[in-house]
Amino acid sequence: MSATYLQALLSGLSVGGIYALIALSFSITFTTTKTLNFSQGEFVSFGAFVGLSVLLLLSGTFDFNAVPADASAGLKFPAAVVTAGVLVGVVGIFIFLLAVRPFAGKPGMSWVMSTIGFGIILQSLGLVVWGPAVVNVPAPFGEGVIRIFGAGVRSQELVVLVSAIVIMLVFDQIMRRSLLGKAMRAVAFSPQVASLMGINVTLVMVGAFVMSGVLAGFAGVMVAPISTASLFMGLGFSLKAFAGAIIGGLNNPRGCIFGGFMLGVIESFVGLWHSEWREISVFVLIILVLAVRPDGLFGARTVDKV
C-alpha cells in the first residue's frame, strides 16, 4: 500500500521537476522584463524535437516512425540535451529581439500577441520540418522499472528528478553568488536603477531569455522519453508550469520551483484516486491559493533574507 504512495510521490516529483524547470523559465524572463513568454510551451516542444533529431542523426537515420531502441544510448542522449539547450537558448535571443524588446516596458500588452505569434510561427516551422507525429523516444537507461522500497519507478523519472534538482541548485547559486545573478536581480528590481550601476540592461535581458530558453529546451528533451514527443506536448506542460509559478509566486524563483514540484505531486496523488479529477484539482488549488494570497505563496513582498 505505502509502495503505491511512494511510487505516486516519486512520479509526482519527477513531472513536478519538469514543471519547476519550466516555471523557472517563466519566472526568469518575467522578473527581468515584466513580460510573459507565451511561447514557452513551443520552446519545450521545439527542444524535444531538436533533441530527438540529434538522437536520430547520431543513430544514422531520420525516420521518426522507426526510432531505434538504442537511439538514446551512451553519449547520444547527453549530446541531444546539450544541443537542444543551446538551440532553444538561441531561439530565446530571437524572441527577445523580435517579440519582446520592441514592446517591453511600454504601455499596452502588445507582447502578449507578439509572443503568442512567435510561438505559432515556431510550431508551424516545426510541423514543416518534423510533421505532426507523436514519437516514442527511448530512455537513455532503458524502459526497465527500478524498485525502490517496493515502488516501481521508471529510470527516466529518476534521471529527470535528479537533473532537475541539480540544475535548479546551480541556478540558485548563480543568482545568489555570481555578479551576473546580482545584476539580474538588480534589473528585476528596476532596470533604470540597474543601468545606473553601469549594467547593460538589454544584455542582461538577452541573457535572461537565453537562460529561459535553455531551461525550456532542456525540459523538453528530458521529459520526452516519459511523455512521448509531439509538437503539441509543450502546451500542457507549460500551462501546468505556469500554474506552478503562479502558486509559488512568479517573481520568486524559489517559490516557482516549489510550486512546480507541489503541482506535480498533487496531480500524481489525485490521479491515484480519480484521474479525471487531476486537472480540476490543479485549477481549484490555484484559485484557492490566489484567493488567499494574490501574489502566490512566496510572491511579491515576501523578502528573501537568505
Place this chain on the structure above:
Amino acid sequence: MPLLELKDVSLDYGPIRAVDRASISVEPGEVVAIIGGNGAGKSTLLKGVSGLLTPSEGSILFDGQDISRLPPHQRVARGIAMSPEGRQVFPDQTVHDNLVLGAYARGLSDKALTAAIDEQFDLFPRLRERRDQPAVTLSGGEQQMLAMARALMASPRLLLLDEPSLGLAPLIVRDIFQIIRSLRERQITILLVEQMATMALKAAHRAYVLETGRITLTGTGAELLNDPKVRAAYLGVAHDAA
C-alpha cells in the same frame, strides 16, 4: 574646461516639458547645488545627466565630449554615478551586494573589490555593521548612506546626489551633509540637488536656482544664501526680516 556642461538642455516627459533650455556647468573638484521647490525639474535635470532621459534639445558635454545620446551604463563607464531620489537601494540584496553592484562597471579583481568596499565602510561605519543584512532592513538614513556609498563604488569623476536629505530626521541630515563636506575636501566633483536649501548652499561652492524648469539665478553658495529672493522663497526667511 568644465567637467560637465549642459548647453540649453530641454527634457520632456511626452508632451510635458520639465526642464527648459537649462545651461549649467560643473568644474573639476567643485560641489554645485541645484535648489528649487517641488516639481521644479531638479530630478529631471539629473536624469538628463545620468542618461535616464535623453534631451530633446541642447547638448550635454562631459570632459568636452557630447554624451547626450549615450545610454546610462555607458555614462557610468565614463565616470558619472548617481544616488537617485528616494535612495533606490536593491532591497532584497545585502549591503555588501549593493556595494558590489555599484562597482559593476569597473571589473575589479576580488581583492580590489574588497578594498573598495572597505574604503566605503570607513566612510560609512554604520554600513560595516550591517554588511550582510538585506538593504530593505536598513533605516532610511542607512539606506541613504548605502545609496551614496554604492554610487561612490563606481569611483566616479562626477557624483550626482538627488535629495540625500529626503525624509530623514534632522540629526541624520546633518550626518549626511558632514559626509558631503568630507567628499568635498577629497576634491570629489558633486552635483547636488536639494530642497534643504540652506544646508545645500553651505556645502556647495556654487549653486543654481531652478524654477518651473528654468534656471533663474546662479552664484556662489554664499551669494545665494544672502540673496533676498532666495531667502524669501527657499530659506523660509521673509523679505523684511533679511
